Amino acid sequence: GENVEQHPSTLSVQEGDSAVIKCTYSDSASNYFPWYKQELGKRPQLIIDIRSNVGEKKDQRIAVTLNKTAKHFSLHITETQPEDSAVYFCAASHRDDKIIFGKGTRLHILP
Amino acid sequence: EAGVVQSPRYKIIEKKQPVAFWCNPISGHNTLYWYRQNLGQGPELLIRYENEEAVDDSQLPKDRFSAERLKGVDSTLKIQPAELGDSAVYLCASSSPGRQGEAFFGQGTRLTVV
Numbered sequence: 001g002e003n004v005e006q007h008p009s010t011l012s013v014q015e016g017d018s019a020v021i022k023c024t025y026s027d028s029a030s031n032y033f034p035w036y037k038q039e040l041g042k043r044p045q046l047i048i049d050i051r052s053n054v055g056e057k058k059d060q061r062i063a064v065t066l067n068k069t070a071k072h073f074s075l076h077i078t079e080t081q082p083e084d085s086a087v088y089f090c091a092a093s094h095r096d097d098k099i100i101f102g103k104g105t106r107l108h109i110l111p
Numbered sequence: 112e113a114g115v116v117q118s119p120r121y122k123i124i125e126k127k128q129p130v131a132f133w134c135n136p137i138s139g140h141n142t143l144y145w146y147r148q149n150l151g152q153g154p155e156l157l158i159r160y161e162n163e164e165a166v167d168d169s170q171l172p173k174d175r176f177s178a179e180r181l182k183g184v185d186s187t188l189k190i191q192p193a194e195l196g197d198s199a200v201y202l203c204a205s206s207s208p209g210r211q212g213e214a215f216f217g218q219g220t221r222l223t224v225v
Binding site for chain 1: 144146151152153154155156159167202212213214215216217218219
């Protein structure tokens with residue numbers, strides 16, 4: 001079955017700097033890659049996603065890139081702000097809707 | 112539009128006792144997921160429904176866990192008997208037809224087994 005690896009597990013960046021979180025997946029049949037943000041004690045919320053027919057997608061300060069050949073995808077957050085502090089999860093999904101999550105990255109934005 | 116609703120938010124039970132969690136998905140969402148999230152980990156899929164059919168329950172510990180979605184709308188996840196290692200947050204999520212993989216999560220039920 002699908003396996004999603006996520007790195008790093010913890011990331012600290014200075015406010016205003018960029019943060020990058022990387023994930024790899026094992027099943028070449030996966031074709032949908034969402035990213036979720038989870039604040040402490042709250043539900044995971046979808047923040048951006050990318051499908052396998054595109055290589056990059058951007059939404060304001062966040063962007064995702066996908067390399068299908070290498071089976072890895074990344075989340076990029078620019079001009080980080082205190083409210084970006086949270087745990088971020090990558091995930092991979094097949095056409096059959098099964099969603100497999102990575103173990104998460106705890107992002108700390110330092111003042 | 113209401114989001115995914117789960118209850119209860121918190122539950123504390125003694126080991127060997129039964130417990131049940133309820134989920135009402137977003138209206139019109141035919142896919143329903145139950146995930147378990149241990150502290151500091153990502154959500155792990157327990158079971159996935161398409162309407163009333165359980166299409167993926169390979170990760171559900173069937174000796175003690177059961178789930179149902181009788182009318183293809185709300186769902187119940189049960190544990191009987193609970194063990195200490197079942198302490199976790201149980202998350203329900205749903206997605207709509209044609210929006211493959213875009214899951215919307217409920218607030219979760221935090222279960223503590225003592």
